Amino acid sequence: MRLTVIGTGYLGAVHAACMAEIGHEVLGVDTDRSRTEALAAGQAPFFEPGLPALLTQNTKAGRLRFTTSTQEAAAFADVHFVCVGTPQRADSLAADLRHVDAVADTLAPLLTRDSLIVGKSTVPVGTTRSLSRRVSARLRSGVDAEVAWNPEFLREGHAIKDTLSPDRLVLGVTSPHAERVLREVYAPLLRAGTPCITTDPATAELVKVAANSFLATKISFVNAMAEVCEAAGADVVTLADALGHDPRIGRRFLSAGLGFGGGCLPKDIRAFLARAEELRVGESVSFLREVDRINRRQRARTVDLARQLAGGTFEGRRVAVLGATFKPDSDDVRDSPALAVTAEIAAQGAEVAVHDPQGLDNARRALPGPAYRADVLEACRGADLVLHLTEWRQYRTLDPAELAEVVRAPRLLDARNALDPAAWRAAGWHLRSLGRPAPVPSPGQGESPRVSIPHALGPSCTAPGAADSLSGAPK
Known part of the structure; x- marks a missing residue:
């Protein structure tokens, strides 16, 4: 089949590559020419294991192309996947649907034959209904377009597996025709035994x-x-x-x-x-x-505990931060708890050095100020306190004795409960973890006042350039 994928951010780029991998001819569409050119060259604009190879092999095979032309997309296929971003609005808690609406506004008038528009973005319930009305109002006479919803369930770092071997498919449709088309799209996955739930669009949106x-x-x-x-x-x-x-x-x-x-x-x-x-x-x-609120509170509690370990103040202290991304196997720093903690301890006077295996460039753009180091030992050199904030595999395999050689004081806060406390303490480290029994505190390590992290229901922290008008938001 011929498919278009509109929006080539995290969701769209992965979906386009994987649909080509299962045998479809796919055209990826985005307003960002530099992004489409990079993808066509096999270069992913974000870190996702395995994606560059998938892009390269399918573009070389002729199954995958990219364009900035919505008109080309309308002529290319009759099935169009909508994979644009739906970030939080700046003025409220609600989702910002302007990019979804823009797809309807630009694609619908260009359609010359009956088509199926399939939303994959995460949207508020009722979006399919309102988008259908928007599309219908812009279609040429004699052309029909149905809107269905097929939500994604991707995990950053595992997105290719989650697309090619999903734990379920959910098809939110209003006609037998739409269901037949989507079952044809996903036929290789269905033959492999993937469970499929067919339902109405509202239920699919809610899933x-x-x-x-x-x-x-x-x-x-x-x-x-x-x-x-x-x-x-x-x-x-x-x-x-x-x-x-x-x-x-x-x-x-x-x-x-x-x-x-x-x-x-x-x-x-x-x-x-x-x-x-x-x-x-x-x-x-x-x-x-x-x-x-509890989730945001964890950031404040981590800052509190780090301050205690630092002797009651961050003033004049050097702090090494291990991890800047919100999770391992990703370069995504949007609303990253690690970066929020880093910003707060820096604001309280600490001299901070940050290491992350993949997220340094995005972290540097989102939070200028701290030093960013490509080497773990250099990030920790001379530190009075080390904070483990993102659970990267390489941090779990660090040699505590080797790290103790470069720090000024062997104090460690494991905010992810991922390190072996016995091994680190055996190497001379004073280690604390969230929710685990504390060793006897060193002299002078008393309680300190609580710190307030910004409003618990405020907008997410977005790294500049993380998404544009036709780029899907990372998951």
């Missing part, structure tokens, strides 16, 4: 935001338990292990730490709250405000 809201709730729950554990002298990691054996609960997403961030979970739960208020059922999901 993604409901899933993200549930995951966010699970993360904030265990982080709330971490604070209780600290007060009670209990161990949140053991607690989570015990809870995870209950099949009704499960262990995944039940790891206490610095909390969630990125371009999806924070803005999606806020947009869900806003849409529920519009539907006059806001009280039913009001718990999400507390979920978000």
Whole structure:
């Protein structure tokens, strides 16, 4: 089949490459010419393992091309995937749908034959209905276009696997024709046994935001338990292990730490709250405000604990930060808890050096000021305190003894509960973790005042250039 993918940000670039990989002819469309040229050359504008190779092999095979022309897209195919960004609005919690609306405004008047427009972006419930009206109002006489919704469930760092071997497909359609077309698009995945749920568009729209809201709730729950554990002298990691054996609960997403961030979970739960208020059922999901508040609170608690380890103040202290991205295997720093903590400790007077395997350029653009080091040892050299803020694999394999040689004081805060406390303490480190029993404090390490992190339901931190009018937001 011939398909277009409109928006070649994180979602769109991955979807286009993977649809070509399963045998379709795909045309990726974006307003950013430099982006389309880079993708055509096999260069991903963001870090996603395996994507450059997938782009290269499918462009060479002739199954994948990129353009900035919506007119070319309209003539190329009858199935058009919408993969543009839906960030949080600057003036409210709601999702900003201007890029989705722009697709309807530019594509619909150019269609010359009946088409299927398939949304994949994360949107408020009811978007398919309103977009259908928008498309219909702009079509040429005698041309029909149906709008369906097919939400994505990608994880940054695992997006190719999540597209080629998804745990489910959800098809939100209003006609048997739309279902038949989408089943033809995904035929190789369906033959491989991927579960497929066919439903109405409103339910399909809700599936993604409901899933993200549930995951966010699970993360904030265990982080709330971490604070209780600290007060009670209990161990949140053991607690989570015990809870995870209950099949009704499960262990995944039940790891206490610095909390969630990125371009999806924070803005999606806020947009869900806003849409529920519009539907006059806001009280039913009001718990999400507390979920978000707990998540932001983790950043303040991390700053507090870091200040205690630094001796009660950051003034005159050198702090090494391990990790800037919101999660490992990504270069995404949008609403990154690690970068938020970094900004706060720098604002309180610390001299900060940051290391990250992939996110240094984006971090530097989003937060000028700290020193950014490409080498872990250089970032830690002379540090009075080391903060582990993003769970990159290479940090788990660091040699504590080697690192102790370059720091000024072997103090470590593991804000992700990913390091082996026994190994680090055996190498002479004073280590603290969120939600785990603390060793006897050193003299002078008393409690310090709490710090206030900015408004819990404020807009997400967006790195400049993270998305444009036809670029999908990273997940």
